[in-house]
Amino acid sequence: MDQQNKNSNYAFLPDDLLMKMLDKVPDTVGKMNGMFDVQDEPIKKGIEELKNKGLINKITSKEHTTSLIAVDGSNIVEKMTGTDILLAMGVGVEGLTNGETVGWEDNKNQYYQWQTVLPHGDANARLIQGIMFLMELSVLAHASHEVRIMDGNHMTPILKINSMLSAKDENAGPEYCSALTEFLKETYNKIIPDIPDIVSAAFSNENIVAMVKYSSSRDILESHLKDHKDIRVDDKTFFSLGLAQDEYTKPLSVGQSKDENRIWGDLHIKCNLDAIKEKDELNKEFKKVLEKIKTKDYKGRSKESEIYFTYYKPYDDGPAYRIEIKKGIANNLPKLEKYLLSIKNQIVFPEIREPYPQYLVDLMAKSIAMGLFSIQEAIRLSPDLKIDRGKFNLLFNYRT
Amino acid sequence: MSDKINFSKEIIDVIAKQDSTIGITGSPSTTLDIEIDITEDKKTERALGQMVFVMLNEDGKDVLVIGQIISVETQNRWHEDPSFKGVIKRHGKLPHLSGTADNRIATISVQACYALDANEPMGHILGTSPSTGENVKKMNNDVMKALVKKHEKHITYMGKVYGTDVDLPLWFKHFDKTNNDELGANDAYHIGVFGKTGSGKTVTASYMLLGYTKNKNNLSVLVLDPQGQFYNDKDLLPPRGQKFEDRVKASGMNFNKYEITKDVYLPGDKYELFGELLQNNKFLEEAFRPLYTEDKIEAAKNVIVDYLRGRSNKPGFNLGSITDSKKLLEEMLKRFLEVKDDEEKKIGFSKYVYGIFGTKETRTRLQSRIKSISENIDRQTGILSKWNNALYLFTQKKEDNTNKVSVDDIVDKIVNNNGNFVVLDLSPKKGEIENENLQALFVSIIESKIVEVGADLFAKGEKANCLIVLDEAHRFISKESSDPRIKEFTKEIIGSVRTTRKYGIGYMFITQTIESLDNEILNQMRIFSFGYGLTSGSELRKVSEVINNKSAVQLYKSFIDPSSNNRFPFMFFGPISPLSFTGSPLFMEVYGDISMFS
Structure with a gap:
């Protein structure tokens, strides 16, 4: 209360609060300095060692393609007083081209969207998130473009689809499962047992690469530079500081370090929803689909995942990017370099830090908020809406 | 028999056949300015200046709203984003977004509204702003003709809606009550026709005067012609060789033209x-x-x-x-x-x-x-x-011993009689009239006589019902002039325009510059016609003050010099058209051929 106006027992909000925050800025800057206090020497040594191990390459290829897209999605659960509106979308956009574009053929959707209304339920968010990832995977799998950027990493869709199908602990009941069935039918004319196919189509497609915007992984540092204890930053920061322009790390299978290997080894999708009669069959199918990307076989023995990753630094002044690729690309360096160069050509640094289509698609996906607002208004204004005057309040959000 | 025709239904039927949707009513809109979102298939079509219409429902009535597109704006959110500007800077256009994601928003200035619930379309003032999502369609001659069918014979066509093929209906009412099937405004209008040399103002003024000749039973016209352009009938009507005099005579008006130095004698006591x-x-x-x-x-x-x-x-x-x-x-x-x-x-x-x-x-x-x-x-x-x-100049006989006419005779023709169209040539003649000072003096003599006779008529409860045309008005109306005679005449004119409307005397000032006219005169004007060229700062300010509509002034500013394309655009403001009763300006290109005039 020391900053509070002395003539009043009540703070001038938010001004007083803001003043307090500003007062703390020097402390925050000090802490930040500590984190940025990365010595050049350890980084140099680390990079040197990786080079000696043959783990760092430089792009020599000139070949690239503009047949490139990025895909993203978004979802919302709008908690209204009487019900929840669920809304999800998955969308893809093309990158910068030299005039010619590939486009989307008639039978290959550039986007999917789906919406429904469910009674209040904690599991609703898990349902719509899982649906969003199914949409993203479908857009990625069905496009015709040579390079297709998935937003994030390969692991997240698996986690979210698993979460969707294992929401028993949050009382996901028949209505929840009916909504999922309805989504699959409306969107793809598919049924629940087809979900593994949707996942498989994307995870086995070499054209699909994953680019994560934020990563705290220390997979390489923990596995190949174990002795460099003085490097305390994450892999992405390390390579951002250490790599030169156009250098990239030799593609390695995910799960190089002990911790990450365990995580990739434990990956699973296990349906526990009683309302889904085919859940056992479904789980068997998921096991098969995930077998290739896990770091353990069905007997628990260690093995390589078919998902690889590389760190690539396209510009001297810019960051390094973690890019996940399929085994086929990892083992085909000319093709890998073509992909990397194609991604480089989509980066308009410094205005946009991620590849242009990834930035653009993010904006497109975020427009879902506007979509939800429109849906709500249209519902409230619909002449077909049958609701008693006294219950009209149920159409509004539970909070202002 | 005409009362049995359901004009409104005919309009509705014609409109129902139109599939010329150009856009959809958008937001925000008011009763005077309506935003429209232009549809994708029409985005590359010319929109600026287009006359459009939209059918609305107000109080259970069908209301036809007519307006002109006075501004068009392209919006593309991606091109406005600073991050994307960086992309554009280095890579050029944005694939799938540049052009494709454009939105075009146009603003319609509402010109007129008609309620179509009775047999005849009735003038209507919008009582509420239009709903969004209504189809806005391009006007065409079929709809326009249906709309003005009731007044067909009173309508004058002298040009097309700016940038379109739609003929714009105008009406030139005489200054008394409607009489002998000639529409009357029951008020005298002062008119200004402005435009730089080559803007087409003389042709436009000539067309307007031909419009007024449709009132031969009620109105007379006197043209005070300081350059002899009307007297010599030179280049008044396009194409070259067309005679204004023939057109006036064809209307049924008596056409007389006099050279002041030869045909008219001045009062002997002057x-x-x-x-x-x-x-x-x-x-x-x-x-x-x-x-x-x-x-x-x-x-x-x-x-x-x-x-x-x-x-x-x-x-x-x-x-x-x-x-x-x-x-x-x-x-x-x-x-x-x-x-x-x-x-x-x-x-x-x-x-x-x-x-x-x-x-x-x-x-x-x-x-x-x-x-x-x-x-x-x-x-x-x-x-x-x-x-x-x-x-x-004062003798009553010409050199050939025939009689001259007196100023009184001319004034009598104009003020006391209808159906006369008189042109008085005041152009400079070596040794006789060599400067504006004298022209102003002649005009002053005639003008004061007209006012005097007009006042007498008014005292008797009658109206003069005449239009006095002052061509090249800037020559003898200027408060800033160093010539005391012109200064004095300017004062007289200011006094006249204030008082003569009630006598039924209207003035038409044809001039190159709006600045030359005193504010008092501008304040008394009801009909304005602005041709190309009033674009200097001070003149544009005057135009803006008159129009009081930023978008309309922007559109006026966009007029192209007629010398480059031989098209003569004009902005009309005032009660000159059945479509102009909201007070919004109308934009028109006058016909380049008198044969189209009707």
Whole structure:
């Protein structure tokens, strides 16, 4: 209360609060300095060692393609007083081209969207998130473009689809499962047992690469530079500081370090929803689909995942990017370099830090908020809406 | 029989057949300005200037709203984003977003609304702003014709809606009540036609005047023509060779044209005017030379005017009654030399010589000069010619001994009679009228007479119902002029425009610049016609003050110089069209061929 106006027992909000925050800025800057206090020497040594191990390459290829897209999605659960509106979308956009574009053929959707209304339920968010990832995977799998950027990493869709199908602990009941069935039918004319196919189509497609915007992984540092204890930053920061322009790390299978290997080894999708009669069959199918990307076989023995990753630094002044690729690309360096160069050509640094289509698609996906607002208004204004005057309040959000 | 025709239903039927949707009503919109979102398939079509219509429902009635697109804006959120600007800077256009994601938003200035619930479309003022999502369609001649069918014979077509093929209906009502099936405004309008040289203002004014000739039973028109363009009927109507006179006669009006120096005699008691003429044609300078200063010339003029006024005390003497002009000159010069009464004897000179110069030497010199002229009068051809020319303007007979008309006759034709179209040529003639000062003087004489007769009629409960056209008005209306005669006339005109509307006298000012007209005159104007070229800062400000509509002024500013494409765009403002009752300006391109005029 020391900053509070002395003539009043009540703070001038938010001004007083803001003043307090500003007062703390020097402390925050000090802490930040500590984190940025990365010595050049350890980084140099680390990079040197990786080079000696043959783990760092430089792009020599000139070949690239503009047949490139990025895909993203978004979802919302709008908690209204009487019900929840669920809304999800998955969308893809093309990158910068030299005039010619590939486009989307008639039978290959550039986007999917789906919406429904469910009674209040904690599991609703898990349902719509899982649906969003199914949409993203479908857009990625069905496009015709040579390079297709998935937003994030390969692991997240698996986690979210698993979460969707294992929401028993949050009382996901028949209505929840009916909504999922309805989504699959409306969107793809598919049924629940087809979900593994949707996942498989994307995870086995070499054209699909994953680019994560934020990563705290220390997979390489923990596995190949174990002795460099003085490097305390994450892999992405390390390579951002250490790599030169156009250098990239030799593609390695995910799960190089002990911790990450365990995580990739434990990956699973296990349906526990009683309302889904085919859940056992479904789980068997998921096991098969995930077998290739896990770091353990069905007997628990260690093995390589078919998902690889590389760190690539396209510009001297810019960051390094973690890019996940399929085994086929990892083992085909000319093709890998073509992909990397194609991604480089989509980066308009410094205005946009991620590849242009990834930035653009993010904006497109975020427009879902506007979509939800429109849906709500249209519902409230619909002449077909049958609701008693006294219950009209149920159409509004539970909070202002 | 016409009351049995359901005009409204015909309009609705015609509209139902139109599939020319250009956009959808958007937001925000008001009752005067409607935003429209232009549809994808029409995004590359010309929108600016288009006349459009939209059917709305208000109080259960079908309401037809007509307007003109006065601005169009392209919006593309991606091109406005600073991050994307970086992309554009380096890579050029944004694939799938540049062009594709454009939105075009147009603004319609509402011109007119009609309620279509009765047999006849009734003028309507929108009581609420339009809903979004209504189809806005391009106007075409089918809809326009259906809309004005009831008033078909009162409509004048003199151009197309700016940038379109739609004929714009205008009406030119006379200034009294509707009578003899001729529409009356029951109010006299003052009109301004503005535009730089080459903007088409003379053609536009001519078309407008032809529109007014449709009122032959109620209205007369007088054109005061300082350049002789109407008198010579030169390039008034396109294409070249078309005669304005023929068109006026075809309307049924009587067409008369007079050259003021040859066909009209001025009132014989206007001695001051005679003095001005002598001053103007350099008679004074030549006869009484040397006169070094303007003061002396003015003094010489005054003594002649004094002399003639003195003569006019004798009944029967006036400038119109002179049969021997040389004799009058001789008598005058003789009197200038005579020393008659005690006063003159005392000063040693006639009061006239005394009135011009201040010293004995200069007076003596003048006396000698006058004496020399008097003694050799027949050899003074230059002086005699100037004297005769000035006096000729007051004589009632022409050189061929036929009668001239009087100013009173002309005024009578215009004010007391209908169906007369008179052109009065005031153009400069060497030795007779050489400057605006004199033109202003002539106009002043005629104008004051018209006002005088108009006031008499008004006192009797009648209206003059006439239109006075002042071509090249900037020549003799200017408050800033250094010429006192023009300043005085400007004052007179300002007084007239204030008072003559109630007499049923309207003025049409045709001028190159709006700045030249006094604010008082502009404030009294009801109909404005702005052609290309009023784009200098101060002129545009005046136009903006009149129109009070930013988008409309922007559209006006976008007019292209007619010399580059031979198209003559105009912005009309005021009650000139059945489509202009909301007070929004109308944009038009006047026909390039009189054969299209109807």
